[in-house]
Structures are given as C-alpha cells and as structure tokens.
Amino acid sequence: MLLPWEYGVRNLARRPVRTALTMMALATVVMLVFVVVGFIRGLEQSLTASGDENVVLVYSVNSEENIENSSIPARTPALLTASVDGTVKRFGLNHASPELYAGTRVKSENNEGGLGLVRGVTLTAPLVRRSVQLIDGAWPSDGEVMVGRLAAAKLGSSEDELAIGKSIEFEGRSWNISGRFAAGGAAYESEIWCRLSDFQTASKRQDISLVALLLSPGSSPAEVELFCKERTDLELRAIAETEYYAALQLHYKPVRLLAWLVVVLVSSAGIFAGLNMMYGAVAGRVREIATLQAIGYRRRAILISLIQEGVLLSAAGSLASGVIALTLLNGMAVRFTMGAFTLRIDGVAILIGCSVGLLLGVVGALPPALKALRAEVAASLKAV
Amino acid sequence: MKVRSSIALVVLTLGSVGCQSNDSSSPTANSSQSTSTFLVESEPTGAMPVGEARAKSEDGQEVTLVGLIGGSSKPFVEGLAAFTIVDPKVPYCADDEGCPTPWDYCCQTEAVKENIATIKLVDEAGKPVASSARDLLKVKELSTVVVKGKAKRDEQGNLTVAANQVFVRPGK
Numbered sequence: 001m002l003l004p005w006e007y008g009v010r011n012l013a014r015r016p017v018r019t020a021l022t023m024m025a026l027a028t029v030v031m032l033v034f035v036v037v038g039f040i041r042g043l044e045q046s047l048t049a050s051g052d053e054n055v056v057l058v059y060s061v062n063s064e065e066n067i068e069n070s071s072i073p074a075r076t077p078a079l080l081t082a083s084v085d086g087t088v089k090r091f092g093l094n095h096a097s098p099e100l101y102a103g104t105r106v107k108s109e110n111n112e113g114g115l116g117l118v119r120g121v122t123l124t125a126p127l128v129r130r131s132v133q134l135i136d137g138a139w140p141s142d143g144e145v146m147v148g149r150l151a152a153a154k155l156g157s158s159e160d161e162l163a164i165g166k167s168i169e170f171e172g173r174s175w176n177i178s179g180r181f182a183a184g185g186a187a188y189e190s191e192i193w194c195r196l197s198d199f200q201t202a203s204k205r206q207d208i209s210l211v212a213l214l215l216s217p218g219s220s221p222a223e224v225e226l227f228c229k230e231r232t233d234l235e236l237r238a239i240a241e242t243e244y245y246a247a248l249q250l251h252y253k254p255v256r257l258l259a260w261l262v263v264v265l266v267s268s269a270g271i272f273a274g275l276n277m278m279y280g281a282v283a284g285r286v287r288e289i290a291t292l293q294a295i296g297y298r299r300r301a302i303l304i305s306l307i308q309e310g311v312l313l314s315a316a317g318s319l320a321s322g323v324i325a326l327t328l329l330n331g332m333a334v335r336f337t338m339g340a341f342t343l344r345i346d347g348v349a350i351l352i353g354c355s356v357g358l359l360l361g362v363v364g365a366l367p368p369a370l371k372a373l374r375a376e377v378a379a380s381l382k383a384v
Numbered sequence: 385m386k387v388r389s390s391i392a393l394v395v396l397t398l399g400s401v402g403c404q405s406n407d408s409s410s411p412t413a414n415s416s417q418s419t420s421t422f423l424v425e426s427e428p429t430g431a432m433p434v435g436e437a438r439a440k441s442e443d444g445q446e447v448t449l450v451g452l453i454g455g456s457s458k459p460f461v462e463g464l465a466a467f468t469i470v471d472p473k474v475p476y477c478a479d480d481e482g483c484p485t486p487w488d489y490c491c492q493t494e495a496v497k498e499n500i501a502t503i504k505l506v507d508e509a510g511k512p513v514a515s516s517a518r519d520l521l522k523v524k525e526l527s528t529v530v531v532k533g534k535a536k537r538d539e540q541g542n543l544t545v546a547a548n549q550v551f552v553r554p555g556k
Contacts, residue, residue, distance in 0.1 A: 061456065222463035226512060229461060229468055229502045233540040237456075 003297060003305040011309055015281075019313065022277050026317035029270030030357040033263055034325040037352050038343035040259045042334065046341035047249050050186040051242035052214075055128060056221045058228065059210040061237040065247055068103055071207045072236060079234075080211055084227050086219030088127075095214035097121060097128040100199050102209070106192065107169040108161040116155050117191045117339055118145075118170060120199030120208075128214045131186050137164040137179030145194040146179035150340040153333030154190040168192070171202035187245075190339030212241070267356045274364025278310060282368040289372050290380030299373045306369040307362055314361030318354045325353070422465075422505050423521060427551045428532045434471040434543070435499040443537040449545060450530045452476070453523060454487030455500045464504070465513040465520050469529060471499035476526070487525035501543040503531050503550075510546060521550055528553040 012019045058080060063070035081087050081094040088095040099121055106116030123139075126132055140146050145168065152162045160166075167174050175194060183189045200206060213224060224238040239247075282289070292302050330345040372380075431450040432440070441447045451469030453459050454476065460467045470476075474495045477483035489496045504512045505520065513520065523529060533547035 220463050220514075222461050222466075225461045226464055226466050226502075226504065229466060230536075230542060230544045231538075231540070232455075232468075232497065232500055232502070232542055 001297065002301045003292070005308070008305050008308040008312065012312060018281065022274075022281070023313050023317045023320070025273055025277065026270070026314045026357060026360055027321045029266060029273065029360060030314075030318045030321040030353050031325065032266045032270075033356045034321060034329060034345060034349055034353045035343070036259050036262045036266065037349040038325065038329055038345045039334065040256055041346055041349050042341045042344040043252060043256065043336070044249070045185055045344050045346075046187055046339075047245045047252070050188070051240075051245040052130060053240065053242050054215050054217070055241040056213045056215060056224045056238050057210050057241055057244055058213065058224060058236055058238045061228075061235045065244075065251070067101055067210050070101075070209045071205075072210070072234075074098065074206060074208050076208065076234070076236070077211045080213060080224070080227070083231075084213075084224050086215050086223055088214045088216045093124065093127070095124060095127045097125045097212040098196060098208045099125065099210050099212060100196055100203070100205065100208050102199075102203065104170050104203075106155055108155065108157045109166060109168075111155070111157040111161055113169070114155040114157070116151065116170065118199060119188070119191050119193050120196035121193050122196050125193070125212075128212045129183070129188065130214075131184040132188060133182050133184075134179050135182050137177070140178045140194050142195065142198060143173075143175060144178040145175045145192050146181050147177055148189040148191045148193070149180065149182045150190040150333050150342070151192055153335050153340040156335060171199070173202050185342070187339050187341075190341070263352070263356075267359070270356070270360050271363050274310075274314075274360045275367060278364045279368040279371075282306065282372045286372055286375065286380045286383045290375070290377045290383070293373075293377045294381065303366075303369050303373060307365045310365030311358060311361040314357045314364075318357030321357070322350055322354065325349075422548065422550050424549045424551050427530050427553070428549060431530045433473060433499075434469055434501045435473065436471075437501065437535070438498065438541065438543050441535045441537065441543065443535065445535045446533070447535045447545060448530065448532045449501060449503075450528065451501065452487070453525055453527050453529060454489060455496055457485050457488040459487060459525060460516060460518050462516060463514065465515050465517040466502065466504035467517050467523075468500055468502050469531070470496055472528065474499050485525075501545060503529075503533075503545050503547050505550070506533075506546045506548070521552060523552055528555065 057067070058072075058076065059067050059070035060072050077094075077096045077098045081096050099119055101117070101119045103115055103117055105113050106118070107113030134146065135149070137146065147162045152159050155162070162168070162177060164177050164179060167176050169175070170192075181189075181193070196208070215221065215224075221238060221240040228234070228236040228238045289302055293299065325345045329343050332343045333340050334343060428448045431448040434449055434451040437447055437449050449469065450472065452472055453467050453469055455468040455470045470489060474489060474492050476489050477486040477491060479486075483490070505517060507513055518524065521529070530551040530553065531545055531547040532549040533545045536544040536546065
C-alpha cells in the first residue's frame with residue numbers, strides 16, 4: 001500500500017523554511033542551467049540565422065576565413081556580374097552587394113567607446129541581405145548610420161546612447177544615427193551600417209572587403225567558385241554564406257563544448273547540494289520513517305513518498321526558474337567576439353533545464369531515503 | 385478463383401521486383417559511363433608542365449598538361465568537375481614538416497601564381513560536368529594528372545583547360 005499523496009505534500013508544508021530554502025537552491029541550479037543552455041542556443045541561432053542559402057560571398061583568398069582582413073578591388077562586383085551567370089537581376093539591377101566591413105573603435109556621446117563592427121553598404125544591400133529590416137527611422141544618407149538591434153550591446157553602451165538622432169564617432173568623424181534595423185537574429189544585428197562611399201572616404205580606402213551575390217534559383221555557388229579559380233590573378237574565393245557561418249560554428253565549437261561542460265558541472269554541483277539537503281531533511285525524520293514502517297507501510301511505499309517530496313520541490317523550483325528565465329533572461333543581449341547575440345530560452349533550453357531540475361529531485365532524494373530505510377526499525381524508533 | 389488470384393499476385397510481385405532491379409542498376413551504369421568518358425588508361429603523349437603551357441599555349445589551342453592537384457587549401461570546386469593543378473617543379477611541404485594542407489603550397493605562393501592552371505571537365509556542350517572531380521576521377525589533392533583539352537587564355541595570363549581526357553599517374 002502506498003502512502004497517501006497528501007502525506008508528502010503536507011510534509012513539505014510542515015517545515016516551510018527548510019522547504020523554501022531547498023526550493024530556492026534547486027531553482028538557482030536550474031536557473032544556471034537555463035543561462036548556459038540559453039547562451040549556447042543563442043550563439044547557435046545567431047550563426048544559423050546569418051546564412052542565406054542563395055547568397056555567395058566573394059572575398060580575398062588571402063584572408064582565409066576572416067572577412068575583416070579581406071581587401072579586393074572595388075571593380076570586383078561589376079566583373080562578377082558580367083562574368084557569372086546566375087546572379088539575380090531585376091529591373092536592370094544586379095543583386096550584388098559590395099561591402100566594406102571593418103572592426104573599429106566607436107564612441108558614443110557619453111561612452112568611452114568600444115570595438116564596433118561597421119559595414120559600408122550600397123542600396124543593393126537589402127536586396128541581398130534579405131533578413132535585414134529597417135524597424136525605425138530611415139536609411140542612412142551622407143554622414144549618417146543605421147544601427148543594428150544589438151549594436152549597443154556590442155559596444156557596451158546603453159540603448160539610449162544609440163537612439164535615433166544621437167551621434168557616434170568612428171574613423172575620425174561624427175555620424176548621425178538615422179535608423180535602427182533588425183535581421184531576424186542574424187550576426188548583422190550587432191553592426192553599424194553606413195554608406196559604402198562614406199565609409200571608404202572616412203577610412204581612406206578605395207577597396208572593398210567582399211561582394212555578396214544573390215543567386216537565382218537553380219544556380220549554384222560552384223559556378224562563382226569556378227570563376228574565382230579561373231581568374232587566379234584576382235585572388236578571390238567564393239563560399240556559400242551558409243558554409244561560411246557553418247565554418248564559424250566549427251570555430252566556436254570549443255566554446256560550445258566548454259558551455260556544455262559547464263552545464264554538466266553545474267548540474268553535478270546541484271545534485272550534490274540536493275543530496276546534502278535531502279540527507280539533512282531525512283536525518284531529522286528517522287523516527288517518523290521507522291514509525292511508518294512499524295505501522296505497516298512497506299519500504300518501497302515510503303521510498304516513493306520521499307521521492308515524491310523531492311520531485312515536488314524540484315518541479316516547483318524548475319517552474320519558478322522557467323518563468324523567470326522566460327520573462328527576464330530570454331532575449332537578453334550578450335556581447336561576444338563576433339558581435340552580440342541574445343540569450344535564447346527556447347523549447348530545448350526549457351526541456352534541458354526542467355529535466356535537470358527533476359533529476360535533482362529524484363537523484364537527490366534516493367540515497368538518503370535508502371540509507372534511512374536500511375536502518376533497523378527498533379533502533380530508529382529510539383533515535384533522538 | 386483463389387489459384388488464379390495467387391498466380392496473378394506472384395506474377396505482379398516478380399514483375400515489380402524485376403522493375404526495381406532495372407532501376408537501381410541504371411545510376412551505376414551512368415556513373416561508370418561518365419567516368420570512362422574522361423579517364424584514359426594510357427598517358428597522352430607530349431604533356432608539358434603547367435608553367436611551360438602558360439608561357440607557350442594560345443587561346444583555343446589543343447594542349448596536354450601535367451601537374452599536381454593543388455594551389456589552394458581547397459583545389460576542388462565542390463559540385464562541379466573542376467580543380468586547379470600546379471607545375472610539378474614547384475615544391476610543396478614535405479611530409480615530415482607536418483603541414484596539414486601541403487597542397488596549398490603556402491610557402492611558394494609567388495611561384496604558384498605563374499605555375500597554376502584550372503582544369504574543368506566539360507560535356508559535349510562545353511559546360512562543366514555537375515559532379516565532383518574527386519569522385520569522377522577518383523583523385524585527391526597532390527594526385528599527378530595529365531590532362532588533354534582546349535586551352536582558354538585571357539589577357540591576364542590565366543590558363544583554363546576544358547579537358548576531355550584525364551590520365552591519373554599512379555603513385556601519390
């Protein structure tokens with residue numbers, strides 16, 4: 001015969017302070033798991049969302065995987081669109097976006113400034129970077145910039161400092177903020193965009209970093225790659241944008257592995273903390289457990305009741321953590337080497353966090369309960 | 385009636401099995417056919433190294449080149465039967481140097497510029513075959529190949545060969 005469900009529930013209410021403290025400890029552990037898993041999911045999402053399968057990036061073969069170090073002649077876009085079939089062309093306009101991309105120190109009005117990512121673009125950029133949406137203000141004209149949704153996080157400044165109408169400084173001149181843009185979680189959201197010609201003038205450069213081409217359906221990035229191989233004098237390389245960001249995913253693999261290791265360590269620490277608390281909780285109830293055995297309850301029934309208490313506590317802790325994570329942590333901007341991204345408390349994060357929470361409840365309750373049940377009933381009844 | 389139904393079922397089953405086996409054999413046949421179209425068993429005569437070909441060949445001329453597959457970290461074009469080759473006289477990193485990608489000739493970048501050619505296997509219409517040369521020719525980086533085809537030159541001195549015959553020298 002099992003103990004009544006209410007018995008376990010009432011037991012929790014009998015020691016409210018201990019119950020509250022235990023629940024807070026479990027909730028903290030689950031919260032840490034949410035933070036780390038949210039970090040991993042946010043990083044993965046940012047790199048996945050950044051690639052468009054119809055876009056090919058063409059940049060210098062000498063810059064390896066780092067587009068910031070790339071420098072190619074400004075005539076490259078015209079050469080590419082004239083030589084390679086398959087670039088989308090509508091109303092006489094080739095969907096090829098020449099871009100100058102650089103990391104540079106950006107100062108805001110009340111901030112010493114941080115390393116920002118600036119991209120000089122032309123009006124063809126939104127035709128190729130299809131995820132980019134102007135969410136507020138206007139497209140930049142001379143001496144103006146538009147800032148990504150996460151640019152403030154990347155610079156370590158407040159949102160107010162990058163509001164429309166404010167000004168920032170980089171490359172030795174002042175720029176007015178004309179608009180804000182989003183890009184569906186892609187890496188561009190941490191960037192600052194201005195006109196290509198303006199950025200070339202300010203940085204005293206005549207070259208560009210890359211050309212992004214939007215290919216028509218049925219065209220293959222291999223055709224662009226073949227052109228780059230044939231024109232060895234240009235020293236270009238072409239890579240599908242999805243492949244580029246997949247390579248970045250590989251680059252950040254050690255970070256992700258480390259983060260998963262943190263999840264395991266935090267969970268283990270949580271289990272040990274849970275064990276400690278449950279040992280304390282069960283140790284004070286040796287007589288109660290022996291009494292239950294004496295009046296006829298089987299050990300299995302008592303064990304299930306103790307696990308029920310542990311799981312109830314951990315489920316409540318997980319639920320509280322989940323609510324806090326979804327309302328406060330989800331979407332929080334994180335600064336990172338490649339830019340910035342948002343913590344992502346999605347279904348996977350919730351599943352992992354709550355699973356760890358419930359595991360804490362079961363595994364934390366088992367050993368002390370087993371220990372208490374193994375003791376002699378007669379001796380336990382006399383225990384103080 | 386039951387006997388007739390059973391016979392009809394057996395005939396249908398055998399028929400469908402027969403059809404399936406025909407279908408599954410066709411891609412293999414196509415694959416081996418396309419492979420044999422380009423691969424030749426005897427080495428074409430008169431092959432010249434890539435550097436010499438860059439100096440002597442003219443646009444539209446029939447040429448035979450010899451070279452090693454390489455010239456960059458990714459010499460093969462994924463998705464098309466095309467790759468770059470480098471003149472055998474240009475040295476690449478020795479095995480004992482521990483370079484993970486010796487075929488990129490990272491220590492000889494200047495020499496590679498004048499000793500590299502692009503090879504593309506083309507169909508009858510002159511378009512590159514939409515298949516990886518690695519699979520089609522069973523070659524890998526630093527394989528030595530002798531290719532025969534039509535040279536395409538441009539004003540910048542680049543050399544591309546639209547190849548119709550490839551011989552893979554045994555060895556590396």
